[in-house]
Amino acid sequence: MLVVLVWVLDNYILGRIIGGFAGNYLLRPLMWIALIIIVWNMPRLRTAGKYRLHSFIVGLALMCALVGILLLALQGLIGGIAKSPYDHSLMGIALNLLLTGSMIAGVEMSRAWLLHRFFPRRRAWGIAILGLLFTFFSVSLNKLISLKTGLEAVKFLGTDFLPSLGESLLASYLAALGGPVPAIIYHGALAIFEKMSPYLPNTNWVSQTLLGTLAPLLGFVLVYQLYQEEAGEMKARGAAEKPLGWALTSIFMVLILWFALGVFSIYPRVIVSGSMVPQINIGDVIIVQETEADKLEEGDILLYQLAEIKVAHRIIEKNQENGQITFVTKGDNNDDIDIEPVYPGQVLGEVIYIVPKAGWLSIALRKTG
Known part of the structure; x- marks a missing residue:
């Protein structure tokens, strides 16, 4: 209840009802310091990790922060x-x-105390429950309430909730092993980097979602494996069951998803028309490389935006007049050239590779949907 009270004061009283320097920079730290003193004077509770490995666990927390950075x-x-x-x-x-x-x-002191006080024998449950609970403490409730569209909800889930959940679960695991110190070091190092760095990433929400979720996931599985091995608790198991294997698999899956979503400068596109037969057939997947319009030449296959659709046709003529580049395009299977010229602002990239029939499953799913 005390943690909930502090959260309410921090989010709805201080900085809003009580504003200015006092509400934002004086009373807030004093409130948190008061909570620290209260938790510090509570009975000490035993952690799940071995005492002799406490320094090692602190090192793991620093490693997780470094991965995140x-x-x-x-x-x-x-x-x-x-x-x-x-x-x-x-x-x-x-x-x-x-x-x-x-x-x-x-x-983190509150998290560690609650974890060891109420989940001394079921720490896995404690990590999950407190990880979820403290996630809601870290995300913006006002932002959650103000969501209006499905896309806004998806973006909030990806850029705010899932990364916060991952970090909270990892902090709970570190607290279970070594108490509040490793969790404080993990979150503290990330916060110091964010607050003191003069520049921060300015990426799209897809990248934020994938990287923000991957960092704590990778940290979690690495901490699990490295601690188990150091403590002598890692049982013999097949390579496919090892956490590091799962971590590498997760990274691979994330990279594949990035590729499919176009996070990189090279991305795939499924062909659903026959205008480029026989070189590109319906159901083929083209690999597109983002490129500048002035680097394209006659004979290249160009992917460009036409109203609400994307078209992959061959450049049959490249013109330049008064410094303005335009392209005349035509489908190999079409009798006539495309009616409108293609301008640089429409250019999405150049087709650099074709994967035959790789998109048929995607087409079938669209039809059934």
Whole structure:
């Protein structure tokens, strides 16, 4: 109940009813510090991890934070970066670190105490239940309530809820093994990077969803395997059952999904018309490489946007007048050229490879749907 009260005060009283410097940067840290003192004076509870491995567990927490930071950097490489919205003046950094640090310490100390107090023999249940509970504490309730469309709900689920759930489950697992310190280090390192970095990733929501969910998932399975091996608790099992195998499989599946969704500059497209027969048949999958219009030449197969559809036709003529490039295109199986020229703004990419018949399942599913 105390944690819920603090959450209500933090989200609905301080910063809203009580605003200004006092409500945002004075009373909030004091509230979290008060919670820290209360939890600190509660009876100490035993963790599930071996005491001799506490330093090792702390190292695992740092490793998980590093994985998260590296995947954030990968987001920036994929989609670009933007200037951080946080105040990077000396005073701004100090206030942000005070507020964020006290909040993380209060949350993780509460999480660890609840986990070991109420789930001493069923810690797997505790990790799941508290992981889910503390996820709701970390996401914006106002944002959740304001969702109006299905797409907004999907984006919220992907960019806010699922990454927060993954981080919360991982923090709960670290707290189960080593108490609040590893969980504080994990969340604290991520927060320090976010608050102090002058630039942050500026990617689309698909990339945020996949990378944001992958980071804690990968951290979870690595912590599980490395701790079990260090503690001598890893039982003999087939290679397919090893957590590292699941981690690598998860990464592979995520990469395949990214490829299918067009996160990379190379992506697939299923052909549903016969205008390019015999080179490209219905049901074939084309692999498209994003490219600049001025690099395309006559004879290349171009994918371009035409109203609500995407068309893959061959360039039969490339024109340039007054600095404006246009393309005359034609389907190999068509008698006439396409009526309208293609402008650079319509260009989606060049077809660089064809996979015969690989899209028939997708076409069949669309028809049955």
